[in-house]
Amino acid sequence: MNALKHTALVLIGYQNDYFSPEGLLYKVIEESSRATGVLENTLSLLREQGENFGVVVNTPIHFTADYNELNEPIGILQVIKEQGAFKEGTFGAQIIPQLNEFNNFVKVVPGKRGLNAFSNTTLEKVLLERQITNIVFAGTVTSICIDSTARSAVDMGFKVTILEDCTSSRTQFEQNFYCDDIFPLYARVCHSSTL
Incomplete structure (x- = not known):
């Protein structure tokens, strides 16, 4: 029996603006991404x-x-707007090409317009249709989109796991702080190899 049958892997932020050296926000997560090996570890897991x-x-x-969907944004959303990042149809908004080899089984759920991947998307519906009870998170930014989406998942009744080696933040300190002190308050934190 497949132990992961009722588990979803949710990928957040695997786009050129974050993970390509030409991306507008590449430098924001570069230090932490390199330290955790987030991209290499995610590809290995896949x-x-x-x-x-x-799913x-x-x-x-x-x-x-x-x-126009951002009404007086602050924080990271303001930075995204000021930098011109993640504009539909641009290089930066495209999913990183490294994920192309998994197109046969990765389902793209569009509509994310903010911090939480459940907002304005069919993510919850997709998970419920597949009788998912557990969600594993990978991606960036740990302290913002991963945290926001993971907390919502807990509120919806899902069991949540954060992959410490498949997530990255703005600094390595922030990454460690969230994995050591914040996520354990509501979720399981583990390495992808022990999943």
């Missing part, structure tokens, strides 16, 4: 276990050209 999950979902963020 190659070794990807098809064993009940693997990618939740890219896209904005319209004028960012």
